[in-house]
């Protein structure tokens with residue numbers, strides 16, 4: 365079984381073949397830290413977290429880097445609005461980022477480089493591009509000359525000439541930057557200092573870096589000149605990743621990344637969920653209403669390249685799905701004296717999981733295998749509580765449970781053993797059921813059959829079937 369990936373650069377699904385066998389260098393464009401993260405950011409972080417975990421599970425050593433963009437107009441604007449500094453805004457939202465990601469079970473990256481910590485590397489790169497004729501200074505700024513780079517447009521499939529035609533050669537005369545550029549598609553590598561804004565010394569005078577150059581510099585510093593996998597949201601393909609390629613490849617003469625992978629957007633009513641559009645729900649607000657693992661299930665239930673439309677119904681369905689998994693995952697704790705995933709696993713099920721996921725990270729296909737195991741364990745758990753017996757042997761069930769726990773862990777879907785007594789799938793706990801059965805017995809004794817039937821119906825509508833046994837004993841099972 366080979367892992368194949370859809371490479372945005374070649375528009376094809378290709379076998380994965382890292383530069384150094386057994387080892388993967390992976391870079392993800394991270395967050396611009398000027399606000400709380402929303403569900404769109406959660407999707408990006410969760411998807412690439414799971415890709416990283418999966419590669420590790422296949423046996424690769426993975427070095428995973430994600431940056432923070434902590435120099436940016438949006439951060440500056442917020443700082444001005446709040447009468448504080450850019451550093452303090454960035455610090456606050458970096459802290460919030462780590463809190464949110466911990467709740468979602470996203471593993472920390474191996475390093476989190478920041479623009480403010482990478483200034484030397486950025487300046488070196490700009491200088492190199494200038495030396496090689498790809499960059500020109502203009503009145504305190506430095507611009508990248510896109511038409512000097514042969515491969516410009518190869519990632520996004522956009523031709524510079526088409527872009528030019530689209531822009532109809534018009535130059536916005538009231539935009540001071542536009543007047544400094546030799547070509548409208550040139551972009552800033554370095555921006556001369558503006559009054560009252562943070563700035564750093566450089567050979568071009570005081571100023572600050574552009575957005576695209578920081579990623580080129582951080583990739584190089586953290587992972588080298590050519591990396592295996594570069595990832596980010598599909599909104600970054602153009603211009604951000606196109607510009608990263610132009611910068612890095614012009615400087616080194618080598619490919620920046622062997623595989624470019626992009627996740628689809630979280631949308632709301634067809635539009636990208638975005639801070640700027642104001643149509644977002646923060647991870648914090650979301651986690652007030654839904655369980656973190658339900659959010660993960662929502663994200664992993666769609667193929668990573670497809671858009672997800674955010675709705676409450678979608679999250680409710682993902683919650684139900686998660687509860688099925690949770691019931692399966694709790695089997696070992698409830699019935700197998702709480703051992704966890706260290707035991708043997710079933711090769712056939714593992715094979716099916718890998719076969720699904722190896723096809724361009726089809727996590728939804730992998731999840732389907734997990735649901736199947738979880739449903740069987742849930743059913744056998746019910747058998748065990750109500751008849752004391754199971755259909756399969758307990759040894760087989762232990763192997764299935766280990767398989768489920770191991771593979772769900774690869775997707776970062778885990779239960780907290782302390783939470784196992786929470787209400788199960790239908791939201792009704794064992795003790796609530798027992799209480800209703802008691803009430804029903806009392807009603808029956810009083811010959812209030814209407815009430816006793818009502819209770820039976822109520823439980824039935826919540827997925828609980830009652831079985832009246834001889835001697836007035838009532839047992840129950842969870843159906844479904």
Ligand SMILES: Nc1ncnc2c1ncn2[C@@H]1O[C@H](COP(=O)(O)OP(=O)(O)OP(=O)(O)O)[C@@H](O)[C@H]1O
Nearest residue numbers: 394395396404405408596597629630637638639640
């Ligand atoms: N709606 C979304 N769905 C999926 N990924 C997203 C979404 N919005 C942003 N991302 C991804 O999150 C990462 C961080 O993005 P960044 O901080 O630049 O957000 P942004 O695009 O400025 O957000 P916004 O558009 O909300 O202002 C990027 O990889 C980006 O592609």
Ligand SMILES: [Zn+2]
Nearest residue numbers: 393394579604
């Ligand atoms: Zn980037």
